Amino acid sequence: NAxxxxxxxxxxxxxxQEARLRCSPMKGHSHVYWYRQxxxxxxxxxxxxQKENIIDESGMxxxxxxxxxxxxxxxxxxxxxxxxxxxxxxxxxxSPIMGELGDNEQFFGPGxxxxxx
Amino acid sequence: GQNIDQPTEMTATEGxxxxxxxTYQTSGFNGLFWYQQHxxxxxxxxxxxxxxxxxxxxxxxxxxxxxxxxxYLLLKELQMKDxxxxxxxxxxxxxxxxxxxxxxxxxxxx
Numbered sequence: 001n002a003x004x005x006x007x008x009x010x011x012x013x014x015x016x017q018e019a020r021l022r023c024s025p026m027k028g029h030s031h032v033y034w035y036r037q038x039x040x041x042x043x044x045x046x047x048x049x050q051k052e053n054i055i056d057e058s059g060m061x062x063x064x065x066x067x068x069x070x071x072x073x074x075x076x077x078x079x080x081x082x083x084x085x086x087x088x089x090x091x092x093x094x095s096p097i098m099g100e101l102g103d104n105e106q107f108f109g110p111g112x113x114x115x116x117x
Numbered sequence: 118g119q120n121i122d123q124p125t126e127m128t129a130t131e132g133x134x135x136x137x138x139x140t141y142q143t144s145g146f147n148g149l150f151w152y153q154q155h156x157x158x159x160x161x162x163x164x165x166x167x168x169x170x171x172x173x174x175x176x177x178x179x180x181x182x183x184x185x186x187x188x189y190l191l192l193k194e195l196q197m198k199d200x201x202x203x204x205x206x207x208x209x210x211x212x213x214x215x216x217x218x219x220x221x222x223x224x225x226x227x
Contacts, residue, residue: 042218091159108152
């Protein structure tokens with residue numbers, strides 16, 4: 001049973017370019033979460049999606065960032081016109097349907113390390 | 118607002134016991150997770166507490182007091198491979214999103 005998959009593992013972009021990060025959740029998982037981890041900092045929630053729906057995007061910057069989780073295919077986190085401050089590790093996590101106790105363990109992917117030159 | 122505090126760094130000796138504390142002030146608290154993260158790798162699940170008390174799982178135990186907004190992770194019989202960051206995260210009701218602390222970097226010395 002494959003875990004959460006993310007690609008690419010490393011991505012280098014120049015300022016102003018676009019970055020596309022992909023996440024395939026674990027089989028049977030319908031919830032996807034994106035987190036950002038800046039160097040020497042904790043993970044910060046960005047967005048929570050279910051198939052074709054954004055449930056909570058309270059952690060997403062207002063501009064340049066967008067996320068989707070289409071009916072078919074992986075979830076995509078898209079960053080337009082990247083700036084140096086976007087350099088970070090971006091982790092995707094997935095979980096199954098919410099349990100009664102909210103004890104949904106989130107399984108994390110290996111992350112995509114974005115470097116903006 | 119949401120606030121989670123844990124020490125930035127800790128050191129311990131192989132074979133010893135270490136306790137990593139986490140305090141939180143959050144609205145909509147559902148439960149508390151502990152994750153382990155080795156440098157450059159993904160966080161991996163260690164424990165989940167939703168009720169007050171101690172949960173034991175092998176060398177690792179986790180404690181929660183909801184009334185005090187306090188949790189700790191206890192690591193026994195430390196091994197060198199336990200050197201990692203330990204992340205305290207609160208699960209928020211109805212969203213399942215996790216609010217993470219900054220993590221505690223633990224270094225285990227021989």
